[in-house]
Amino acid sequence: MVFNDLLMQFQADLLGVPVIRPTVAETTSLGAAYAVGLAVGFRKKVEDLRANWGKDKEWKPSIKSAERDKKYTGWKKAVTRSFKWVDSAGLRSVRTLFWHPVSRAYQ
Numbered sequence: 402m403v404f405n406d407l408l409m410q411f412q413a414d415l416l417g418v419p420v421i422r423p424t425v426a427e428t429t430s431l432g433a434a435y436a437v438g439l440a441v442g443f444r445k446k447v448e449d450l451r452a453n454w455g456k457d458k459e460w461k462p463s464i465k466s467a468e469r470d471k472k473y474t475g476w477k478k479a480v481t482r483s484f485k486w487v488d489s490a491g492l493r494s495v496r497t498l499f500w501h502p503v504s505r506a507y508q
Contacts, residue, residue, distance in 0.1 A: 404426065413462050414472070
């Protein structure tokens with residue numbers, strides 16, 4: 402998803418904060434490798450790793466807060482509606498599979 406410029410701008414707009422794409426897109430794998438490197442002593446300090454990080458592109462919020470609030474309300478409605486979906490086998494709703502009982506926020 403990090404390569405989808407439209408999604409990155411949408412996130413910046415909805416969150417109201419800049420969104421940065423690093424030069425290395427696989428940051429989860431990179432973070433795991435860094436953790437191992439620190440654990441085995443390949444790298445001595447976290448500061449040694451910071452020099453490897455670089456910014457590829459940055460998106461800044463481009464909408465006003467009133468529009469942001471409206472879009473966020475719409476997004477919450479869309480999430481709530483998705484709870485009624487049924488998986489491809491027709492066995493359970495998505496809400497049962499992923500949210501209940503973990504989250505009671507959308508009840």
